[in-house]
């Protein structure tokens with residue numbers, strides 16, 4: 175499902191650094207985010223499902239070529255969480271994510287969308303709920 179498409183004109187790191195800044199560059203980049211959200215053939219789309227008690231899939235691949243739109247659906251009956259070092263590379267986080275909590279909580283039937291622009295690397299994602307210790311997965315981001 176990953177669509178590889180046009181590169182973002184500036185480097186991913188500059189994207190993160192300037193996305194919140196009121197500079198012409200920052201404003202330009204902020205304007206690109208809705209384009210990605212509406213699926214205008216920019217960025218990569220990855221889907222993840224939380225079930226009771228696992229992530230499906232538990233292995234994802236992406237590249238550094240463009241920001242990654244990650245959609246996480248809770249198809250289980252339990253509340254699950256998505257926590258990952260990936261979140262520190264979030265260009266945009268869901269508004270309802272609690273600020274005092276490291277991970278993102280997803281109630282049954284809910285769907286979260288976030289955009290991340292991580293450097294190449296291997297990123298674990300886990301659910302931190304008690305008794306859900308086996309809910310883990312890995313996203314591998316390669317240079318692209």
Ligand SMILES: [Cu+2]
Nearest residue numbers: 254255301306
């Ligand atoms: Cu869980």
